[in-house]
Amino acid sequence: MSSPRLEKITPDNVEAACRLRIRPDQEGLVAPVAWSLAEAYARPEAAWPRLVYDGTELVGFVMGFFMIRFDPDNPDDRFRSGIWRLNIAADHQGRGYGRFAVESVCEEVRRRGQSRATVTWTPGEHGPERFYLRLGFRPTGEKSGDEVVGELDLRGV
Template structure:
């Protein structure tokens, strides 16, 4: 049960634990490991926002947002997007609200940066996160990004 979840930056003190975070085995082909996400954040620091999800002193997940990216830079009509890039919740902490907390935190950051829409992509499939994202209000756009489908959520005005 959620007690006091929070996001923390990845630091030299917690990076090893972050890289050791494990999702369920049936999800491994659906989301990249945290180490790959951190490597991608390292080479794209202008767009990546990696954070660890803690509950008390326990590391329970990893989330990474992206800001102001065009999915298809060759298409002049493609708009800038911001959204959820990665979400990894530890296998033994899934189903307890940490994923929702992480997504809501990303939405707050995107709203803070002046945007009103959140984008997410996922690999469709039996063990994929589609139902999770739809329960949070994301709707399929009909677009794809590589082998992933694209979902979007309009953020309410505050």
């Protein structure tokens, strides 16, 4: 890994973004990039989609979210910001790109004045739980549908 960077989605890179593929054993655990971009289009006030590049090579996709509720009908549900989606290309996993993407979203969360980041993940053998736990996220005990809700306190990071 040289110096990864985030780039906005543009007409010049959207097709490559939609072709990005994760490992086959992860396909039921995270939505494809095209689905994420449709969600970003539908929720532009909350979504922050970015591509992860290493040099000129596209290696991943991350989408942050800012100040939304997982369950808007639940008055006890707090506003949250954090990782909405993370897709690292199958042949680029395990090289630090996911960590870079998560840290970049957390920095944006801090820049927007928040002190915690949240993420959800599907539990399972090939799921991202160990990855998020290694980064310091801790399960909150909440669920969002069938997914575990994790939280990272950004004040001490």
